[in-house]
Amino acid sequence: MDIKFSSRVASIEPSATSGMTAKAEELRTSGKDVLSLSQGEPDFPTPEFIASAAKETIDSGKFFSYPPSAGYLDLRQAIANKYLSEYNLNYQPENVVVTNGAKQALSNLMLAVLDEGDEVIVLAPYWVSHFAQVKIAGGNPVVIKGKLENGFKIEVGLIEKAITPKTRAIVFSSPCNPTGLVYSNAELRQIANLVSRHPNLIVVADEIYEHINYTQERTCFASLPGMFDRTITINGFSKSFAMTGWRVGFLCAPGQIARQVTKLQSHLSSANCSIAQRAALAALSHQSGAIDYMVKEYKERRDLILSLLTAIEGVEISKPQGAFYVFPDVSSYYGLHALAEIRNSQDMCDYLLSEAHVSVVPGRAFGDDNCIRISYASSAEVITAAMIRIKRALEKLTLTTESPNKNRISALNENQEKWR
Numbered sequence: 369m370d371i372k373f374s375s376r377v378a379s380i381e382p383s384a385t386s387g388m389t390a391k392a393e394e395l396r397t398s399g400k401d402v403l404s405l406s407q408g409e410p411d412f413p414t415p416e417f418i419a420s421a422a423k424e425t426i427d428s429g430k431f432f433s434y435p436p437s438a439g440y441l442d443l444r445q446a447i448a449n450k451y452l453s454e455y456n457l458n459y460q461p462e463n464v465v466v467t468n469g470a471k472q473a474l475s476n477l478m479l480a481v482l483d484e485g486d487e488v489i490v491l492a493p494y495w496v497s498h499f500a501q502v503k504i505a506g507g508n509p510v511v512i513k514g515k516l517e518n519g520f521k522i523e524v525g526l527i528e529k530a531i532t533p534k535t536r537a538i539v540f541s542s543p544c545n546p547t548g549l550v551y552s553n554a555e556l557r558q559i560a561n562l563v564s565r566h567p568n569l570i571v572v573a574d575e576i577y578e579h580i581n582y583t584q585e586r587t588c589f590a591s592l593p594g595m596f597d598r599t600i601t602i603n604g605f606s607k608s609f610a611m612t613g614w615r616v617g618f619l620c621a622p623g624q625i626a627r628q629v630t631k632l633q634s635h636l637s638s639a640n641c642s643i644a645q646r647a648a649l650a651a652l653s654h655q656s657g658a659i660d661y662m663v664k665e666y667k668e669r670r671d672l673i674l675s676l677l678t679a680i681e682g683v684e685i686s687k688p689q690g691a692f693y694v695f696p697d698v699s700s701y702y703g704l705h706a707l708a709e710i711r712n713s714q715d716m717c718d719y720l721l722s723e724a725h726v727s728v729v730p731g732r733a734f735g736d737d738n739c740i741r742i743s744y745a746s747s748a749e750v751i752t753a754a755m756i757r758i759k760r761a762l763e764k765l766t767l768t769t770e771s772p773n774k775n776r777i778s779a780l781n782e783n784q785e786k787w788r
């Protein structure tokens with residue numbers, strides 16, 4: 369049967385992260401020792417006190433019926449309290465919608481605010497789903513790309529230039545997936561000033577890596593002057609609390625937006641899983657110990673992976689300041705041959721998987737084909753072994769073929785001395 373699919377699905381690609389992870393799994397099933405650095409997922413188990421809260425909830429026999437569409441009131445209150453105590457922000461439960469992961473908070477939001485042809489400025493490199501979700505909602509993603517030499521940060525002047533009468537929103541993550549960049553308070557203030565001058569513009573501030581931040585500064589965009597009513601704060605429990613499988617995310621937004629998002633949610637998923645919401649409530653009550661431990665570990669792994677990557681010729685890096693990814697430029701190897709020519713980031717990832725048995729994600733999916741995304745949410749042993757394998761695989765390319773980029777590779781190598 370010839371099924372006709374919607375233009376919505378035709379306009380998007382499957383998630384590259386899941387794609388590479390599936391390829392890695394296939395290779396592993398065939399008996400190969402594959403090291404997977406493609407999944408954006410903490411390798412820590414969910415802290416015990418959170419899992420216990422879920423078990424107690426089940427044993428209590430309560431919470432087995434549909435929760436309210438926006439989420440349980442006490443959880444929304446606890447989320448509002450968190451923003452009051454951490455950022456002095458006066459969210460009320462009516463401003464909070466609990467969703468099936470931050471991913472659904474974002475998709476509900478895009479569906480709520482975009483009409484066909486509306487534009488959303490997407491700061492790149494971007495998280496894959498920011499781009500796809502704008503498309504699914506019928507919007508037009510307008511991509512502005514940061515450069516590695518500026519730590520991938522985007523100047524506010526470039527954002528201003530991209531604004532048209534059709535622009536509805538700006539979306540970005542900070543700390544950022546995939547680059548690890550963290551915008552400073554001063555830089556975010558510049559964006560806030562720009563937004564103040566454009567009354568129809570809203571900001572979708574994806575702060576899901578809020579705690580995984582190695583700088584001294586942690587800014588919630590909504591707390592900047594004039595931004596409370598203009599910001600939709602996206603957050604969730606997946607990354608900070610190692611709760612990816614529990615699927616609890618949320619957004620905090622002006623009441624009128626929260627109401628429309630809730631209306632959508634009531635039709636799309638009814639609500640988020642009741643047991644997972646009780647676990648999330650427990651997570652908020654005991655925050656700091658578990659988070660601090662994991663963040664300290666991630667920082668050590670960040671330093672480890674940087675030291676190993678900088679020992680690889682021809683790889684350019686911008687030092688990540690948050691999240692658990694590094695996004696190196698490997699394009700000096702493009703044009704070389706393995707079994708076939710390596711032309712782009714997908715070819716490079718396929719080569720690294722088949723030659724080194726290491727899975728990483730093509731930068732193309734994040735809006736930068738020169739780079740690959742490596743997740744360092746893995747043990748020091750796995751990170752070390754994977755970097756050794758990648759180094760060998762890349763050396764093999766340089767040694768076995770005549771490189772059109774040979775000079776560039778050695779120049780980059782001298783440049784990287786500064787990291788050692």
Ligand SMILES: Cc1ncc(COP(=O)(O)O)c(C=O)c1O
Nearest residue numbers: 469470471495541545604606617
């Ligand atoms: C920037 C960013 N936002 C949102 C999400 C979605 O997280 P969740 O598991 O809560 O859906 C991710 C997950 O990788 C992410 O990297």
